[in-house]
Amino acid sequence: RQILYWLGKNYTGLSLPQIGHRVGRRDHTSALWGIRKVQAIADRLNIEKPACPITATQLLWAAEWPKVSQ
Incomplete structure (x- = not known):
C-alpha cells in the first residue's frame, strides 16, 4: 500500500486525498x-x-527494507 501511495504522488497528478481514497478509501494522512x-x-x-x-x-x-524511523 505504501508503494502505491508513492507511485500515486510521483507518477500522477492526484492530490493526497485522491490518492488515499483510491487506495482503500484512506485519508490524506x-x-x-x-x-x-x-x-x-x-x-x-x-x-x-x-x-x-x-x-x-x-x-x-x-x-531490502531496513527499519527507518521518522
Whole structure:
C-alpha cells in the first residue's frame, strides 16, 4: 500500500486525498505517511525515481527494507 501511495504522488497528478481514497478509501494522512516512508527507504537505498512506474515498483518491491524511523 505504501508503494502505491508513492507511485500515486510521483507518477500522477492526484492530490493526497485522491490518492488515499483510491487506495482503500484512506485519508490524506495515510497517503502522506506512506509516501514519506517509501521515500525515506528509496533515499537510504539510493533508488532514484525511474522514468517508468513499473521499474520503480520492481526496484522498491525487491529492495531490502531496513527499519527507518521518522
